[in-house]
Amino acid sequence: MTNVDDVLSGLDPEQREVAEAVRGPVCVLAGAGTGKTRAITHRIAHAVRSGVVDASSVLAVTFTTRAAGELRQRLRALGAPGVQARTFHAAALRQLTYFWPRVIGGEAPSVIESKLPILIEACRQIRKNPDRSELRDIAAEVEWAKVTQVGPEDYAAAAAKSSRTPPVAAEEVARLYEAYERIRRERHLVDFETILELTAAVMTEHQEVAAQIRQQYRYFVVDEYQDVNPLQKLLLDTWLGGRDDLCVVGDPNQTIYSFTGASPRYLTGFAVEHPKAAVIKLVRDYRSTPQVVNLANLVIAKGRSPHRLELVAQRPDGPRPVFADYDDEPAEAAGVARAIRKLLDQGVQSREIAVLFRVNSQSAAYEEALSKAEIPYVLRGAERFFERPEVRHAVVLMRGAARSASEEPLATEVHHILAGVGLTPTAPGGGKAREKWESLKALADLAEDMAAEGADLAGYVAELERRASEQHAPPVEGVTLASLHAAKGLEWDAVFLVGVTDGMLPIVYAETPEQIEEERRLLYVGVTRAREHLSISWALARAPGGRKGRRPSRFLDGLTGRPARAAGVGAGSSLGSGRGSGIGSGSVSRERRSVAVTVSCRVCAKTLVAATEQKLGRCATCPADYDEGLLERLKAWRAATAKEAKLPPYVVFTDVTLQAIAERAPVTEQDLLSITGIGRVKLDRYGDAVLALCRA
Numbered sequence: 001m002t003n004v005d006d007v008l009s010g011l012d013p014e015q016r017e018v019a020e021a022v023r024g025p026v027c028v029l030a031g032a033g034t035g036k037t038r039a040i041t042h043r044i045a046h047a048v049r050s051g052v053v054d055a056s057s058v059l060a061v062t063f064t065t066r067a068a069g070e071l072r073q074r075l076r077a078l079g080a081p082g083v084q085a086r087t088f089h090a091a092a093l094r095q096l097t098y099f100w101p102r103v104i105g106g107e108a109p110s111v112i113e114s115k116l117p118i119l120i121e122a123c124r125q126i127r128k129n130p131d132r133s134e135l136r137d138i139a140a141e142v143e144w145a146k147v148t149q150v151g152p153e154d155y156a157a158a159a160a161k162s163s164r165t166p167p168v169a170a171e172e173v174a175r176l177y178e179a180y181e182r183i184r185r186e187r188h189l190v191d192f193e194t195i196l197e198l199t200a201a202v203m204t205e206h207q208e209v210a211a212q213i214r215q216q217y218r219y220f221v222v223d224e225y226q227d228v229n230p231l232q233k234l235l236l237d238t239w240l241g242g243r244d245d246l247c248v249v250g251d252p253n254q255t256i257y258s259f260t261g262a263s264p265r266y267l268t269g270f271a272v273e274h275p276k277a278a279v280i281k282l283v284r285d286y287r288s289t290p291q292v293v294n295l296a297n298l299v300i301a302k303g304r305s306p307h308r309l310e311l312v313a314q315r316p317d318g319p320r321p322v323f324a325d326y327d328d329e330p331a332e333a334a335g336v337a338r339a340i341r342k343l344l345d346q347g348v349q350s351r352e353i354a355v356l357f358r359v360n361s362q363s364a365a366y367e368e369a370l371s372k373a374e375i376p377y378v379l380r381g382a383e384r385f386f387e388r389p390e391v392r393h394a395v396v397l398m399r400g401a402a403r404s405a406s407e408e409p410l411a412t413e414v415h416h417i418l419a420g421v422g423l424t425p426t427a428p429g430g431g432k433a434r435e436k437w438e439s440l441k442a443l444a445d446l447a448e449d450m451a452a453e454g455a456d457l458a459g460y461v462a463e464l465e466r467r468a469s470e471q472h473a474p475p476v477e478g479v480t481l482a483s484l485h486a487a488k489g490l491e492w493d494a495v496f497l498v499g500v501t502d503g504m505l506p507i508v509y510a511e512t513p514e515q516i517e518e519e520r521r522l523l524y525v526g527v528t529r530a531r532e533h534l535s536i537s538w539a540l541a542r543a544p545g546g547r548k549g550r551r552p553s554r555f556l557d558g559l560t561g562r563p564a565r566a567a568g569v570g571a572g573s574s575l576g577s578g579r580g581s582g583i584g585s586g587s588v589s590r591e592r593r594s595v596a597v598t599v600s601c602r603v604c605a606k607t608l609v610a611a612t613e614q615k616l617g618r619c620a621t622c623p624a625d626y627d628e629g630l631l632e633r634l635k636a637w638r639a640a641t642a643k644e645a646k647l648p649p650y651v652v653f654t655d656v657t658l659q660a661i662a663e664r665a666p667v668t669e670q671d672l673l674s675i676t677g678i679g680r681v682k683l684d685r686y687g688d689a690v691l692a693l694c695r696a
Contacts, residue, residue, distance in 0.1 A: 007046045007078060014282050015039040022047040024220075025274035026247040027267070031309040032296070032528035033287025033491070036249050040221055041071060043247065045078035053219045055082030059239070062223040063087060067489070069466075071223075084217075088232050089192050092199040095213060103206045109190045115139040115180065118189070122179035128172060137167035137648060140260070142177050146193035147229040147261035152178035163512055167648040196231050200238040214241050225250035225270075229261040244274055252307040253300050256485060256522050258514070268307045285311040287491055289318030292534050296527045298559055303520045304513065311528075321527075321534040323560040328546060329499070332539040333369035336496050339535060340479060341373055343494050348533070350376055352493035354480040356526050358504050361645045363481045366498070370479060376438060380482035386468040390436045394421050394443055395464055402457045413457055414447035442476045484526045494533035497526045501538045501550045503681035509651050523555050536560075543688050547669055549680045631662035633693050641686070652686065653678075665694045 008019055018028050018039040030036035040060075048055045060075075060083060062068050071085035084091070093111065100108040112118065119135055119142075141164070145151070150158040155177055156170035166173045184191065190198065203210040217239060222228065225248035228236070240246060248270055255264040271277050285293050290313035300308050326332035340353055355366050355377075363379065370377045386392070397417050406413055415423070423440040443464075450460050480492065499505070506519035527534065536556070540548035552560065635658060642649040653661075657678065666672040672687055673680070 007042055007049055011042060012284055014280060017280050019043040019046045021278050022052045024245040024247050025277040027270040027277050027279045028249040029309055030249055030251055030282040031311045033285040034282035035286055036282060040249055041074040041078060044083055045075060045080040048080040055080050057218045058083045059217040060085040060221040061088055063227060089195055092195050092235060096195060096199045099202055099209050103202060103209055109188045112189050112191050115142060115191060118180050118183050121183055122176050125179050126175050134167045138173055138176055141166050141173050142180060144261045145177060147231040149230055193231060196235045200235045203238045219245050221247045223249050225267045226252055226255045226264045227257050227262045228266050233266055253309055253521055254525055256518060256525055258518055283309055283312050284314050286314050287531055289315050289532050291318055291320050292530050295321050296524055299527060299555055300524045303517055318532045324537040326539045328541045328544045329365050329539045332537055333365040336498060337369040337373040340375055348493055350479050351477050354492040355496045355498055356482055356484050356487050357498050358484060358507060359645055360483055362499050366481055376478035378476050378478040378480050380480050380486050388439050390421060391439050394418055399461050402461045410451040410455055410457055410460055411448045415444055418444055438476045438478055484522050487529050488525050491529050491531060493531050495530035497536045500536050500553045502554055505553045508681055520555050542684060546688055549684050627662060634658045634661060637689060637693060667695055
């Protein structure tokens with residue numbers, strides 16, 4: 001590009017308004033698929049090329065290494081190669097490492113990738129022995145406390161105030177948090193939160209450091225601003241030092257990480273914090289068809305948020321979204337596999353298809369169904385591409401080969417190397433062998449693409465190393481299986497949203513209005529991942545032959561073209577097995593009613609008042625008769641189920657509920673329902689397994 005105006009060509013009116021607002025403060029409210037990355041990169045490039053700011057004075061901050069790499073790549077193409085685009089942590093670590101010897105002295109601390117090893121040692125010190133899943137949840141609690149600037153001594157009160165449900169007693173989390181911080185400091189280590197905290201502290205306490213950093217960076221852009229947490233906001237304010245040349249970009253409809261400490265209030269309140277800010281809305285959706293956009297707007301419109309954006313579709317019409325119900329989860333998975341096979345037969349590439357679910361444990365049924373159908377798949381959120389053993393091995397071999405001269409064309413040489421580590425002309429049937437083959441095939445495909453551009457092996461290896469540093473994996477051929485959280489920021493031609501039932505979306509432990517609204521936004525994120533084909537499905541029962549008591553998510557009420565089902569509607573429902581429908585007018589959900597029930601002690605017949613006694617069905621002082629072996633089996637089952645679903649065990653069933661089950665030994669679903677605290681959602685989810693244990 002040679003002309004400054006070339007940077008602005010091809011932008012729509014709102015994107016151009018963003019690009020021309022070269023001085024802050026600027027707030028861009030950008031809906032899904034509206035080209036926010038295009039708008040902000042053109043804004044930066046326009047500011048640099050028109051002389052408003054020097055490229056080296058710009059700091060563009062985003063949340064993932066891959067997103068930062070994409071920003072740098074686009075800016076290079078727009079003629080602004082000197083811009084610094086980094087994550088919060090990468091930018092802060094660079095500054096902290098540079099200034100540490102000067103202002104603190106000695107060697108800078110080492111960075112830990114995971115809190116688990118230190119937490120394991122902290123557990124030993126306080127003689128606590130949580131299982132692996134509990135440790136992960138405790139690590140998440142420590143992260144939340146640190147990003148919200150809550151110390152160990154204040155954790156219990158802060159957790160209660162924020163309605164958090166820690167995996168163990170809050171006091172135990174606080175003790176582990178305190179021990180974790182002590183061990184970390186003793187060993188001269190920093191975690192990601194400490195990096196941000198120390199960088200802000202060094203700037204605050206050493207004005208010469210603050211002056212140098214602020215002299216370097218004068219122009220700030222922050223992407224995904226709805227996901228900023230209090231600690232990141234503290235660092236950003238420290239970087240700014242009272243200046244306001246700041247452009248923030250975000251979508252209030254896509255706030256789905258508040259459980260980690262992220263807060264949308266910085267985005268929605270930006271104009272209050274900066275009264276002179278320009279606020280620009282991007283609502284033209286270039287990603288999805290009008291049919292998908294319409295459903296997304298309807299989902300979010302039924303929520304409580306006053307800050308929602310209504311998208312305007314720019315693409316031609318496409319197929320209507322499909323709503324499908326199935327008798328049970330295996331039938332749902334098989335039905336989705338059949339629908340995917342049909343799309344593949346129509347020419348849709350497998351890499352352009354995704355199956356999205358609420359929790360990772362739901363993926364197993366779809367892995368099995370796709371394997372049976374001989375459809376390749378990729379698990380997103382599992383091991384990173386460049387960390388896979390076969391990829392690391394192949395890159396080492398190619399790096400060695402690049403040091404010696406070769407007359408072979410790039411594609412031929414790479415295929416020869418990859419054949420030696422497992423790449424065959426045809427793909428294996430499935431499982432780990434298929435995953436390995438798909439990884440190697442992705443490397444081969446990238447080599448063929450680069451060979452067409454005239455690259456040699458040295459250039460190819462350099463490109464692999466660049467991509468590895470930016471976590472920019474080459475596309476792997478296969479249907480993507482991912483959680484809704486892991487899918488944010490991605491898009492596919494066809495998306496299957498599965499398991500969309502009450503109790504799963506919204507998840508059963510979302511109780512407050514704020515938590516329910518976040519679950520609604522999670523569904524919105526899932527819908528807006530689809531460019532053209534969208535299917536939303538649910539199963540009426542968990543297992544074949546189970547009671548068909550599930551209902552579709554309340555977020556779909558009035559959107560499926562079917563009467564809304566009241567909770568607990570069974571097999572007599574008008575919903576069929578595996579039938580689909582498009583969006584219709586729908587109807588109003590039936591009102592749910594609750595009735596007070598008197599519970600009497602089954603031993604002495606006294607009326608029970610305390611919640612624990614009502615759940616047990618007896619007075620606390622009345623004798624209990626139960627099978628201790630059954631109780632132990634129930635506890636073991638609960639631990640395994642919670643671990644698989646990545647939930648605290650008490651979310652599955654509390655200790656009191658397990659005690660009540662062991663005492664009553666129910667043999668029918670009605671017996672199980674009679675236990676206070678076991679409703680239809682938990683009956684449907686766990687009933688078959690619990691009854692099987694009791695009958696045994």
